[in-house]
Amino acid sequence: MFTKYRRRWQLSKAKPGDGSPLQRYRLWQLLSRSLFALELADPSGHRQIFEVDVRHLRDSSSSKRPAALYRDGVQTHQGNLPVAFPVPGGVIEVATTQYGVKRMHYIGDDGHEQVLRPDPRSLEGRRARFDRRYPRTSAVIGAVGLVVLLMGLAVSLSLATEHITRIEVVAQHLGTFTSPIRLPAWANIALPIAGALAATDRALRLKSTWMAD
Incomplete structure (x- = not known):
């Protein structure tokens, strides 16, 4: 029951995006930005790339929201954290702490969970590469x-x-x-x-x- 109401509250925080293109990840954004991606299929079977862009220096008082969802490089949703973005077959839950990203999971309608893939240029991506090597x-x-x-x-x-x-x-x-x-x-x-x-x-x-x- 608690999970249901929390999900509904987080989904309500997802607002329409402005249609802007996703900016390329830059080296100087290592401490201020996190970027994750996930490939999903729409109802027709067409594969789409969903990316979540988190700006750690922004908060609810900023002119732009700290988290945004992009589909094939175009912003579709944005919101204050924690937030849940609707995507085909489920939602993407996003949450942070003062130390970084706490949650970046795709939750399917069947309950299946999957962690999104970090951008290889980000700190999360570099840490994941170190873990593999x-x-x-x-x-x-x-x-x-x-x-x-x-x-x-x-x-x-x-x-x-x-x-x-x-x-x-x-x-x-x-x-x-x-x-x-x-x-x-x-x-x-x-x-x-x-x-x-x-x-x-x-x-x-x-x-x-x-x-x-």
Whole structure:
């Protein structure tokens, strides 16, 4: 039921496009733009290329929407994130976090899910190419990143619990808690940076988690 209403809400955010042509991906857009593609057939069997262009520096207050759908290079829809774009046989769900793209999936009417293909010139495309060429190294990077995120989560929860139990009312009923984790000054700086890099890497592989958010 929740999924149904969420889909309906996201579809309502998809507005008609302006018919403009899709701009070529440029090298200087690596940090500000994501581009994904998917080939689908229309009811007559004609193959069409659908592309989703996400501009990370735009938001709902921008004159142009942060996400746009293109069919064979022509803009058909645009919308604020998160959004679902209607396409033949289903929808394309698009969502982002502060670290990058969180969701770029085609959801068929039968429930089948498929991740769109990143543009090879984009950061997501370069990360996917690295994963294909060096699968073991990529897996190690991913594992290390997950450990970093878990460490950051443990530290954050421990310190948050300590601060909450210092509140007089809470302390009277539950007692106080002293965090056993005490990081040196350099680690307090390094851990958030490492966490941001790990979250970015997971976003580039479209494997963002609630820990990264």
